[in-house]
Amino acid sequence: MSLQPQNPRAKMEARELILRYGAKTAIHKVSLAILDRRVTALIGPSGCGKSTFLRSLNRMNDLISGTTHAGTILLDGMDIHDRGVDVVDLRRRVGMVFQKSNPFPKSIFENVAYGLRVGGMKDKAELASRVEKSLRGAALWDEVKDRLDESALGLSGGQQQRLCIARAMAVEPEVLLMDEPASALDPIATAKIEELIHELKATYTIAIVTHNMQQAARVSDRTAFFYMGELVECGPTEQIFTNPREKRTEDYVTGKFG
Amino acid sequence: MEQGLTHSVAAPRLSAAARRRQLREKAVAGFITLMAFTGIAALVLIIVFVAKEALTLFTDADARHEASLSKMFLPQEGRYPFRWQPVSDTPKVSMIPLFVGTLKITLVSMLVAVPMGIFSALFVAEFAPRRLRELLKPVIELLAGIPSVVLGFFALMVLSPMVKSLFHLDRPLNGTLAGLALALAIVPVIFTVSEDALTAVPRSYREASLALGATLWETAWKVVLPAAAPGILAACVLGFGRAIGETMIVLMASGNADLVSWNLGDSARSLSATIAAEMGEVVVGSPHYSLLFFIGVELFIFTFVLNMVASTWTKKVLQRLTGSAS
Numbered sequence A: 001m002s003l004q005p006q007n008p009r010a011k012m013e014a015r016e017l018i019l020r021y022g023a024k025t026a027i028h029k030v031s032l033a034i035l036d037r038r039v040t041a042l043i044g045p046s047g048c049g050k051s052t053f054l055r056s057l058n059r060m061n062d063l064i065s066g067t068t069h070a071g072t073i074l075l076d077g078m079d080i081h082d083r084g085v086d087v088v089d090l091r092r093r094v095g096m097v098f099q100k101s102n103p104f105p106k107s108i109f110e111n112v113a114y115g116l117r118v119g120g121m122k123d124k125a126e127l128a129s130r131v132e133k134s135l136r137g138a139a140l141w142d143e144v145k146d147r148l149d150e151s152a153l154g155l156s157g158g159q160q161q162r163l164c165i166a167r168a169m170a171v172e173p174e175v176l177l178m179d180e181p182a183s184a185l186d187p188i189a190t191a192k193i194e195e196l197i198h199e200l201k202a203t204y205t206i207a208i209v210t211h212n213m214q215q216a217a218r219v220s221d222r223t224a225f226f227y228m229g230e231l232v233e234c235g236p237t238e239q240i241f242t243n244p245r246e247k248r249t250e251d252y253v254t255g256k257f258g
Numbered sequence B: 001m002e003q004g005l006t007h008s009v010a011a012p013r014l015s016a017a018a019r020r021r022q023l024r025e026k027a028v029a030g031f032i033t034l035m036a037f038t039g040i041a042a043l044v045l046i047i048v049f050v051a052k053e054a055l056t057l058f059t060d061a062d063a064r065h066e067a068s069l070s071k072m073f074l075p076q077e078g079r080y081p082f083r084w085q086p087v088s089d090t091p092k093v094s095m096i097p098l099f100v101g102t103l104k105i106t107l108v109s110m111l112v113a114v115p116m117g118i119f120s121a122l123f124v125a126e127f128a129p130r131r132l133r134e135l136l137k138p139v140i141e142l143l144a145g146i147p148s149v150v151l152g153f154f155a156l157m158v159l160s161p162m163v164k165s166l167f168h169l170d171r172p173l174n175g176t177l178a179g180l181a182l183a184l185a186i187v188p189v190i191f192t193v194s195e196d197a198l199t200a201v202p203r204s205y206r207e208a209s210l211a212l213g214a215t216l217w218e219t220a221w222k223v224v225l226p227a228a229a230p231g232i233l234a235a236c237v238l239g240f241g242r243a244i245g246e247t248m249i250v251l252m253a254s255g256n257a258d259l260v261s262w263n264l265g266d267s268a269r270s271l272s273a274t275i276a277a278e279m280g281e282v283v284v285g286s287p288h289y290s291l292l293f294f295i296g297v298e299l300f301i302f303t304f305v306l307n308m309v310a311s312t313w314t315k316k317v318l319q320r321l322t323g324s325a326s
Helices: A050-056 A087-093 A108-118 A124-137 A157-170 A187-200 A213-219 A237-242 A247-253 B016-059 B061-066 B069-073 B096-127 B130-144 B148-166 B175-199 B203-211 B216-227 B229-245 B248-253 B271-278 B287-322
Strands: A010-021 A024-035 A039-043 A067-075 A094-097 A175-179 A205-209 A222-227 A230-236
Touching (some): A010 A050, A024 A222, A108 A124, A108 A157, A187 A205, A187 A213, A213 A237, A222 A237, B096 B175, B096 B216, B096 B271, B175 B248, B229 B271, B229 B287, B271 B287
Parallel strands (some): A039 A205
Antiparallel strands (some): A010 A067, A222 A230
């Protein structure tokens, strides 16, 4: 905790962000700051736009044809939609872990090394040490160190998801976006992932989408509640869960709807 | 078991509806099985028939003398050690020029069609905007429906002078021309199957790769293509099968000369075109007749062996990709 800044600045910030799929508005005028080296949880019922918001932070929505946006998203004060920003560079700085673990059908080693290789790293010793560091960082090293050459698809679901986290960490992004990273996992694997998030926030800025209220309360410093494409409320997690300003937030976190 | 049954079990009685249902299931299953086995039986009978006609070569004394295995595969005395002239006074029946011609033409066509088919599939699956994809896929698949005689005619009239002047060849009909014309026929085959394999690669692989800061091309080349490798291999095998068996294009464009020459500018005679050209005039039951069936058996063996090799390779690749024997 000592590494964390006392008064963190905004690492990423959305200002009046509007996002449309064709004619349908998925996100309406969301202004939200993701604080440096803090865990920000995005919660809300299905279809509320929280995943879409997360994906817009590293421009993954660019891949879906028909999406348009208005408003700005800043990374360290720089507009990520600016023409001077290369989307590949952006994604190296803002990494992503997906809801369903999606390791490549390659060996465990090659999965973690992939991002480094496309980034131009060729030196074998350097690759090996970065792979090891990332796997240790994702608390997976001891389980896989003897089978790095085996296919990643032979790992269990929880191991696969930690491999995906290691893969995302290998390129040393500044921000890590996690889209329901534990929703397909059993409670033990989930606990491991949450433990990992706790450790990661010393070095990374993390935004996590989750459907699990307890998980949001356990892992996050700040919580943002989305509803129908709008940001209803954002604040320190404790306040959101114990003393929300909005009635809708209270109803959702106490389980009255959602 | 020790308590024993105190009361007897009521004998179950099938209702009329249940009996009808069961009967219908049996009838449908029987019908489907019959259809399946009819198809398989037809295939088996074709193989048996072809093999039986070819077998005469080894049982009939006349045929054994005229077309022994050594005459077919070993160099003969005289100026031309390998000749295919089965209807001359002293029949010459060397298979070697036919093998060379077939392989030469097939290789040329595969060299052109495999990269073209795979890259056009990559383009359509990974890079083309959706509107263009919806236009391109059916158009290329339409190419597969062009009768081969039309392609052969096109090769004869349009491609031939172009190829001849482009590569400065002596002969208008040659291995290169036949290979190129054949490529036109197999590109759509390789394209369609490859494109399906590429499209079947989960979106999540692409997203993961892009989120790691890979470009579209790096994603297509390093993630999508390897993940689709088994399907793409199947596409190539299918294309090879079509190439080696394709008759009309080769008959019209290759020149049909029985040369043993790897020179791509020389004419070539293929196995399949030989059957097509000679079957119409052959004396039924003669050694020549059996020889043509023997060529059919050889073609069958080629594709069979290739399929075997490809399927073992596919299994190996799948095992490496998924880490399990599936």
